[in-house]
Amino acid sequence: MAAYRYCEAVTALQARNFSYGIRLLPEAKRLAMSALYALARRVDDIGDGDLPPEQKAHQLARTRDLLDEIRTGRVGEDDTDPIKVALADAARRFPIPLGGFDELIDGVEMDLKGVEYGTYEELKVYCRCVAGSIGRLSLGVYGCEDPELGARYADTLGLALQLTNILRDLREDAANGRTYLPTEDLVRFGCQEGFALDRPPVGSDFTGLVAFEAARAQAAFEEGLRLLPMLDRRSRACTAAMAGIYHRLLGRIAAEPESVLRGRVSLPGWEKAYVALSGLAGGRS
Numbered sequence: 001m002a003a004y005r006y007c008e009a010v011t012a013l014q015a016r017n018f019s020y021g022i023r024l025l026p027e028a029k030r031l032a033m034s035a036l037y038a039l040a041r042r043v044d045d046i047g048d049g050d051l052p053p054e055q056k057a058h059q060l061a062r063t064r065d066l067l068d069e070i071r072t073g074r075v076g077e078d079d080t081d082p083i084k085v086a087l088a089d090a091a092r093r094f095p096i097p098l099g100g101f102d103e104l105i106d107g108v109e110m111d112l113k114g115v116e117y118g119t120y121e122e123l124k125v126y127c128r129c130v131a132g133s134i135g136r137l138s139l140g141v142y143g144c145e146d147p148e149l150g151a152r153y154a155d156t157l158g159l160a161l162q163l164t165n166i167l168r169d170l171r172e173d174a175a176n177g178r179t180y181l182p183t184e185d186l187v188r189f190g191c192q193e194g195f196a197l198d199r200p201p202v203g204s205d206f207t208g209l210v211a212f213e214a215a216r217a218q219a220a221f222e223e224g225l226r227l228l229p230m231l232d233r234r235s236r237a238c239t240a241a242m243a244g245i246y247h248r249l250l251g252r253i254a255a256e257p258e259s260v261l262r263g264r265v266s267l268p269g270w271e272k273a274y275v276a277l278s279g280l281a282g283g284r285s
């Protein structure tokens with residue numbers, strides 16, 4: 001179906017880390033995951049784009065309408081929006097909890113309002129919206145022997161990924177006037193002035209801050225990865241690849257905290273492929 005081809009192209013071009021895992025799935029699940037990715041990317045791009053705030057809000061509201069159209073079976077194959085057509089088809093084939101996208105939109109709306117997170121508990125609510133939601137949506141495609149417990153672990157794995165993402169993108173987000181880390185932690189480690197520079201704020205304990213948050217991410221990885229044995233082999237390999245690549249990023253960041261202030265920490269393509277393939281072989285990376 002052309003609509004899926006479009007979503008696959010979006011995934012191949014834009015999912016610099018997650019495409020390695022998605023490629024390991026059998027066709028029907030791979031196509032469904034590409035539809036999930038393409039809509040999540042669209043929502044994220046609305047949030048990160050250059051439109052004025054009221055137009056962003058309008059586009060997010062239109063995306064909520066799109067979800068309602070899918071839920072009520074009002075999407076035909078002749079619809080001109082390939083992401084809508086692909087996701088509607090995927091939602092017919094798999095029990096995808098589409099409410100996860102409403103949560104993702106809630107999270108992007110929090111971004112638009114410039115919400116700051118005073119505490120870790122508050123940050124976790126945001127992470128649940130923007131990343132746990134994706135984990136739970138993915139679980140609908142994978143299938144899981146214990147959906148309730150699986151959803152909890154998927155949420156926690158999403159938290160681990162999002163915390164890693166926040167650490168990785170500290171500099172870029174600061175340049176856009178955003179800091180996601182809890183204010184109480186920034187104050188505790190003397191980093192409340194922000195990170196737009198190549199060096200940590202004078203007099204701060206930046207290394208201590210990164211170590212503290214990385215330990216939280218590590219704990220979330222350990223708990224969230226309990227999902228793996230609950231999945232079939234290729235869904236497990238896909239999730240292990242996604243998590244494994246981000247886990248390695250976390251390792252790089254923890255080993256050299258100041259690297260995140262110099263630019264975006266990433267893994268070379270060969271290493272991402274290696275992590276993905278060792279997941280498929282059932283090994284550890």
Ligand SMILES: CC(C)=CCC/C(C)=C/CC/C(C)=C/COP(=O)(O)OP(=O)(O)O
Nearest residue numbers: 016017131134135138154157158161162165
């Ligand atoms: C069960 C399960 C599958 C759990 C994982 C859920 C998951 C994939 C959450 C995504 C969270 C995240 C850090 C997105 C960044 O996307 P991005 O496109 O900005 O990433 P990039 O910048 O690294 O390419």
